[in-house]
Amino acid sequence: MSPPAAEQPTEAEWAAAVSAITRLPADGRVLLICHVNPDGDALGSMLGFGLGLRRLGVRQLQATFPGRPEVPEPFRDIPGLDLLVPATEADPDPDLVICFDVAAVSRLGDLADRLDRAGAAIVLDHHASNTRFGGIHLVDPDAAATSVVVEKLLVRLGVPLDRGIAECLYIALATDTGSFRFDMTTPAVHEMAARLLATGIRPGEISRRIFDTRPFGAVRLYGDVLGRTQLEPLAAGGLGLVWTYATLDDLARHGQRPYTLEPLIDSVRCTAEADVSCVLKQVAEGEWAVSMRSKGPTDVSRVAVALGGGGHRLAAGFTGYGTAAEVVDAIRAELVRGAAESGNGPADLQDQD
Numbered sequence: 001m002s003p004p005a006a007e008q009p010t011e012a013e014w015a016a017a018v019s020a021i022t023r024l025p026a027d028g029r030v031l032l033i034c035h036v037n038p039d040g041d042a043l044g045s046m047l048g049f050g051l052g053l054r055r056l057g058v059r060q061l062q063a064t065f066p067g068r069p070e071v072p073e074p075f076r077d078i079p080g081l082d083l084l085v086p087a088t089e090a091d092p093d094p095d096l097v098i099c100f101d102v103a104a105v106s107r108l109g110d111l112a113d114r115l116d117r118a119g120a121a122i123v124l125d126h127h128a129s130n131t132r133f134g135g136i137h138l139v140d141p142d143a144a145a146t147s148v149v150v151e152k153l154l155v156r157l158g159v160p161l162d163r164g165i166a167e168c169l170y171i172a173l174a175t176d177t178g179s180f181r182f183d184m185t186t187p188a189v190h191e192m193a194a195r196l197l198a199t200g201i202r203p204g205e206i207s208r209r210i211f212d213t214r215p216f217g218a219v220r221l222y223g224d225v226l227g228r229t230q231l232e233p234l235a236a237g238g239l240g241l242v243w244t245y246a247t248l249d250d251l252a253r254h255g256q257r258p259y260t261l262e263p264l265i266d267s268v269r270c271t272a273e274a275d276v277s278c279v280l281k282q283v284a285e286g287e288w289a290v291s292m293r294s295k296g297p298t299d300v301s302r303v304a305v306a307l308g309g310g311g312h313r314l315a316a317g318f319t320g321y322g323t324a325a326e327v328v329d330a331i332r333a334e335l336v337r338g339a340a341e342s343g344n345g346p347a348d349l350q351d352q353d
């Protein structure tokens, strides 16, 4: 069954966003926020748009994200980093707040109060699970990345792409399309990539920096974590579940920071025998950041939303509480529920050729 056609931002929403920006007073204060534990799309979309606003002449401009003010090592050369301030130093009541890649208020942490205090709030996002918080919604669930929405808004604002903006948006687009491998890699995505590359940015150098460089300690850490991966062929209504977990002790033993674990899900999801893959990353005693992926049949966004998180059909996440075994129990139970509802039980599988 194909999903219902996703709702695109309306002309009125685009116009409201453009007007909220162009009508800012000369000394108007703008606060850009992306989600906690920012990935390439969150950071790249936010900083790329920030550089665009700077070109428009916006001077009172801050970019931030909730939680520890730590930029993951792979992003330490991304353009626009000088816009970034720790959440503790973010403007308490800006004239305009703009959120990037944030599907739910919970992903704004302590910065959520800015939504109420700001004069206006624009939400740029591409999550189907977006809860429609904030005032002006530019949410396009068909967009491969939030940066697709960012580029469209920059066009409407008359901001041309320069190398700095292009590098940010390229990092965002490459991150969320799995380096142009996922199904959402449409002709329009490649056309956007072509516009970005035409500015002269270097895709080989950017990809090496963002995706293909990690410390030796991370390689050894991956060995430990992948070594304890479990395969459960009967889970997820017979479609199979593969999962592993990484503890704070694992990180400490190899001298690694939590963001080092982000690419691990890509190694786990390769498992041919499982549709659903999960990596549980310990955040604190009894608290886990869970990444989930599906190859197609299972809607992991539904599972993540049921467990308090969100995301996309094929890539989603949530915060799990308890022991790793308890969190996986909860996932298994939700997968059984989902399989039952979609009629995707083992009996159905036997009927397939």
Ligand code: 5GP
Pocket (backbone or CB within 6 Å): 039, 103, 104, 107, 127, 265, 290, 291, 292, 308, 309, 310, 311, 312, 315, 316, 317, 318, 319
């Ligand atoms: P990742 O596994 O790469 O961290 O996240 C995959 C997708 O799930 C992303 O689109 C991300 O926004 C979403 N996601 C991950 N963790 C959470 C969470 O705790 N809450 C919500 N609402 N979404 C999440």
Ligand code: MN
Pocket (backbone or CB within 6 Å): 041, 042, 101, 126, 145, 146, 176
């Ligand atoms: Mn995204």
